[in-house]
Amino acid sequence: MSFFEFMSLYWPRLMSGTGVTAAQFLLGAVLTVGLALVFGLMKMSSNRAIKGFAVVYIEIFRGTSLLVQLYWIFFVLPLFGITLEKFTAGWVAIGLNAGAYGAELVRGGIMSVPKGQWEAATAINMSAARRMRRIILPQALVNMLPAWGNLMVEILKGTALVSLISVTDLMFEAKQINASTYLSAQIFGTALVIYYILARFLLTPFMRWLEGFMARKLGRA
Amino acid sequence: MEDLSGFPLEIVGENSPMVSFKKVRKSYGSLVVLDDLDLDVAAGEMVSVIGPSGSGKTTVLRMLMTLEKINGGVIYVDGKPLTHMDKGGKLLLANDKHLRTRRSDIGMCFQHFNLFPHMTAIQNCMEGPVQVLGLSKAEARDRGEELLELVGMIDKKDQHPSRLSGGQQQRVAIARALAMRPKVMLFDEVTSALDPEVIGEVTNVIRKLVSEHNLTMLMVTHQMGFARDISDRVCFFYGGKIEEQGPPAELFGNPKRERTQQFLSAVKEAV
Ligand SMILES: Nc1ncnc2c1ncn2[C@@H]1O[C@H](COP(=O)(O)OP(=O)(O)OP(=O)(O)O)[C@@H](O)[C@H]1O
Ligand SMILES: [Mg+2]
Numbered sequence: 001m002s003f004f005e006f007m008s009l010y011w012p013r014l015m016s017g018t019g020v021t022a023a024q025f026l027l028g029a030v031l032t033v034g035l036a037l038v039f040g041l042m043k044m045s046s047n048r049a050i051k052g053f054a055v056v057y058i059e060i061f062r063g064t065s066l067l068v069q070l071y072w073i074f075f076v077l078p079l080f081g082i083t084l085e086k087f088t089a090g091w092v093a094i095g096l097n098a099g100a101y102g103a104e105l106v107r108g109g110i111m112s113v114p115k116g117q118w119e120a121a122t123a124i125n126m127s128a129a130r131r132m133r134r135i136i137l138p139q140a141l142v143n144m145l146p147a148w149g150n151l152m153v154e155i156l157k158g159t160a161l162v163s164l165i166s167v168t169d170l171m172f173e174a175k176q177i178n179a180s181t182y183l184s185a186q187i188f189g190t191a192l193v194i195y196y197i198l199a200r201f202l203l204t205p206f207m208r209w210l211e212g213f214m215a216r217k218l219g220r221a
Numbered sequence: 222m223e224d225l226s227g228f229p230l231e232i233v234g235e236n237s238p239m240v241s242f243k244k245v246r247k248s249y250g251s252l253v254v255l256d257d258l259d260l261d262v263a264a265g266e267m268v269s270v271i272g273p274s275g276s277g278k279t280t281v282l283r284m285l286m287t288l289e290k291i292n293g294g295v296i297y298v299d300g301k302p303l304t305h306m307d308k309g310g311k312l313l314l315a316n317d318k319h320l321r322t323r324r325s326d327i328g329m330c331f332q333h334f335n336l337f338p339h340m341t342a343i344q345n346c347m348e349g350p351v352q353v354l355g356l357s358k359a360e361a362r363d364r365g366e367e368l369l370e371l372v373g374m375i376d377k378k379d380q381h382p383s384r385l386s387g388g389q390q391q392r393v394a395i396a397r398a399l400a401m402r403p404k405v406m407l408f409d410e411v412t413s414a415l416d417p418e419v420i421g422e423v424t425n426v427i428r429k430l431v432s433e434h435n436l437t438m439l440m441v442t443h444q445m446g447f448a449r450d451i452s453d454r455v456c457f458f459y460g461g462k463i464e465e466q467g468p469p470a471e472l473f474g475n476p477k478r479e480r481t482q483q484f485l486s487a488v489k490e491a492v
Contacts, residue, residue, distance in 0.1 A: 119288050120335035120394075124349035124401055125324045128317070134352060138339045218339045218381065 006186055010177050017173030018194055024091045024159040024169055025198075029152060031095025036102025041132070043107050054103065061100035067161050069093050074165045090162035090169075098155045105151065109144030110136055142214045149207035153199050160195075170194060223293055225305065225312040232300045239264040239299055239437040240285065240405055246293030247280055247461075254280050256461040257294070262405075262439060267431050269448035269469070270441045272458030273484060278441040281458075282407045285439070286329045287320050298326050299404060325353075328403035332410040334390040336382040342369060342393045343378040346400045354401065361400070368396035372426045388419030392426055399430075406430070408440040412447075420444070427451065445488055449473050457481045 001009075042054035061069065070093040074086060084092060113136050121131040163172035174191040178184050232241060238261035247255040254277045262268050270278045283289045284304075285296060291304045295312060305312040306319040315323070336345050346365030350356040356364070369375045372392035382390050391411055398406060408427065412420045424447050430436055431451050442448050448455055449469040456466040457478075465478045476482045 114335075116331060116333055116335035117337065119286075120331065120337070122288060122324075123286055123327075123329045123331075124397065125321060125353050126349070127321065127353075130352055134348065135337055142339075218383075 001183075003186060006181075006183060007190070010187070013173045013177065014170065014190060014194065017168060017170035018198075020087075020167065021156075021159050021169040021171070022198070024087075024094065024162055024167065025156050027091035028094030028098065028155055028159065031091065032098040032102050032151070032155060035095060035099025036106050039099065039103035040106025040110070043103060044110060058100045058103050061097050062104075066093065066097045066158055067164065069097055070161055070165060086162075086165050086167050089165060090159070090167045094155060094158055094162070098151060098158070101151055101154075102148070105144045105147050106140070108147075109140035112143045113139045139218070142211075142218055145207070145211045145214060149204065149211070152203055152207060156199055156203060157195070225295065228295045228302075228305075228312055230302070230307045230310065230312065232297050236263070237300050238262055238297075239266070240439070241297040242281070242285075242294065243297070244294035245284065245291060245296060247277070247284060247289065248292050254461050255284070258462065260456065260463060262437055264404075264437055265435050266453045267438045267440070267451060269452040269455045270439065270458060271443070271445065271448060271455060271484075272464075276458040277461040278458050279409055280461075282329065282409050282439060282441060285405070286327055286407060287315075287324050298323060325401065326404045327407065328398035328401055328405070329407040330391065330394050330398055330409065330411045332413050334382070334387070334394045334414075336390050336394055336397070338382050341379050341381055342374060342385070342396075345382070345393055345397045349397065349401045364400055365396065368399050369393070371399075371429070372396045373422070386419060387415045388422045391415065391423045395423075395426055395430075403436075405437045405439065408438065408442070410441050410443065412442070412444060443488075445473065445485070457484065459484075 039054045039057055042050050043058065045051045045054070070089065073084060073093045073096075074089040077084065110132075117135055117139065118131065121135040126135070159169060160171040163169050163175060166172065170191055174187050177187045181187070228243060232238070240260075240262040242258050242260040245255055245258040245260075246253070258277075258281070260281070270281060272278055280289065284291060285298075287303065291314075295302055296304045301323065302312060302315075303320075303323045304315055306315050336342075337348065340348060343362065343365050346368060347358065347361040350361035350364055351358060366375060366378065369378050372395055374389060374392050374396065377385060377389060377393075382393070385393065395411075411427075412423050415423065424444070427438075427440070428451055431438070440448070440452070452469050454466060455469045455472045457464050457472065457476075457480075459480050465472060465476060465481045472481065473485065476485055
C-alpha cells in the first residue's frame with residue numbers, strides 16, 4: 001500500500017480523532033482557566049480555611065501524575081457514586097490537573113503587579129473586588145500570558161492520555177489503525193506531525209497574537 | 222486594647238480642623254515611626270511637610286489615605302473619626318466598610334504617579350467616578366475632560382501612560398485624584414521622580430489648585446523654595462515628631478530649633 005493509498009483510507013479517522021483531541025483541549029483549557037482563577041485568588045485569601053483549601057488542591061494535582069488522576073476520575077469516582085462519561089472524565093481530569101498549575105501562574109501574575117497599583121486603586125476608594133477585577137487582574141494577565149502559552153501546549157500534549165480510557169481522540173485512532181495494519185511508522189509519524197501542527201502552527205501563534213493584543217491594550221506596544 | 226475613652230467621638234465647632242491627628246502612633250516592629258503625633262490642618266489650608274529621610278513624612282500621608290494601619294491614637298477628617306468608628310459611644314478600629322465611606326474625602330498623588338497602565342489618560346480619570354461614585358460614563362467623561370483641561374493634558378487624553386513623560390503622567394494623576402472631588406489632597410514628593418526641566422509643569426498645577434480651589438492640602442516635598450512660596454504653614458519633621466512648625470517666612474527665615482537650622486543649611490548646601 002502506498003502512503004497515498006494509506007492516507008486516503010485512514011485520513012477520515014485521523015481527522016475525527018483530531019476533532020476529539022481539539023474538543024478535549026478546548027474544554028480542558030476553559031476549565032483550566034476557570035479553576036486557575038478561582039484557586040489562584042483563593043490561595044491569596046487571608047481567610048485560612050479558604051487558603052488551605054486552595055493549597056490542598058494545588059498540592060494534590062501538581063504533586064501526582066495526570067494519568068493517575070485520570071484513572072481515579074474514570075475508574076475510582078464511580079465507586080463513590082460519581083460516574084462520568086469517558087469523554088467528560090477526560091477533559092475534567094485535564095482541567096483539574098492544569099488548573100493547579102494555572103493557579104500558581106495566576107498568583108504569580110497578581111503578585112507581579114506593583115504595590116503602587118493597589119494603593120492607587122485604594123486611593124480612589126475602590127472596593128477590594130473591583131480593584132482586583134478592574135486594576136490588578138488585567139495587568140496580571142499580561143504579565144502571565146507567556147507562561148500560559150507554555151501551559152496551553154502542555155495541556156494539548158496531555159490530551160493524548162485520554163486515549164488510555166478509550167476516548168476516541170487522535171492518539172486512540174492512531175493506536176487502533178496501528179493494531180490492524182502494523183504500519184507503525186506511517187501512522188504514528190502522521191499523528192506526530194498533526195500534534196506538532198496543532199501546537200506550533202495554531203496554538204502558539206494564537207497565544208502570541210493574544211500577547212500582542214493585550215500588550216497593545218496596555219499601550220505597551 | 223488601647224483605651225480611647227479620652228478621644229472625642231466627633232470634633233464639632235465652627236473652626237474645627239479638616240484633618241486632625243491626635244496622639245497618632247505608628248511603628249513597624251520595634252521601630253517607632255510616628256510618636257504621639259498631633260497635627261491639625263484647617264479647611265482650605267496648605268501645609269507642607271519637610272524633614273530628613275526616614276522622619277515619617279510619607280507615613281503621615283499614607284496613614285491619612287488609610288494605606289497603613291494605625292497603632293495608636295485617632296485620625297479625624299472633617300470632624301469625624303477616620304481610623305475608628307463610633308460603636309455605641311465607643312471608638313473601635315475601623316472596618317473596611319467604614320474606611321470606604323470615610324476615605325472618599327481624601328485623594329492622594331504619589332511620587333511614582335501609579336497611573337493605571339492599561340487605561341488612557343481620560344480612562345484613568347473616569348475609573349473612580351464611574352466605578353466608585355456611580356457616575357454615568359458621559360458625566361465622568363465631562364468631569365475628566367474638565368480636569369485634564371485644568372492640568373493642561375487635554376491634548377493627550379487618549380494616550381496611555383507609557384506614551385507620556387513623567388511630568389505629564391503626574392498631571393494626569395492629579396486630575397485622576399481630583400475627579401473624586403476630595404476635600405483633602407495629599408501630595409507625596411510628586412516632583413521627586415521628575416527631570417528638573419518638567420518639575421515646573423507639575424508645581425504650576427499645584428499652584429493653580431492653591432489659588433483657585435478651596436482644597437485642604439498636605440504636601441511632602443524636598444523643594445524648599447516651592448514650599449516657601451505656596452504654603453500657609455510648614456512642618457519640619459524629625460524622628461517621627463514635628464520638631465518645629467510655622468508660617469514659611471518664619472520657619473525658613475528664622476528657624477528656632479537647632480535641628481531645623483541644621484537641616485535647612487544642609488539642604489541649602491546640597492542645592
Ligand atoms: N513597610 C515598612 N516596613 C518597615 N519599615 C518601614 C515601612 N515603611 C516605612 N518604614 C520605615 O519608617 C520610617 C519612616 O518612613 P517614611 O517613608 O515615612 O519616611 P520619609 O520621611 O517619607 O522619608 P523619605 O524622605 O526618604 O521619603 C523609615 O525609617 C522607614 O524605613
Ligand atoms: Mg517619603
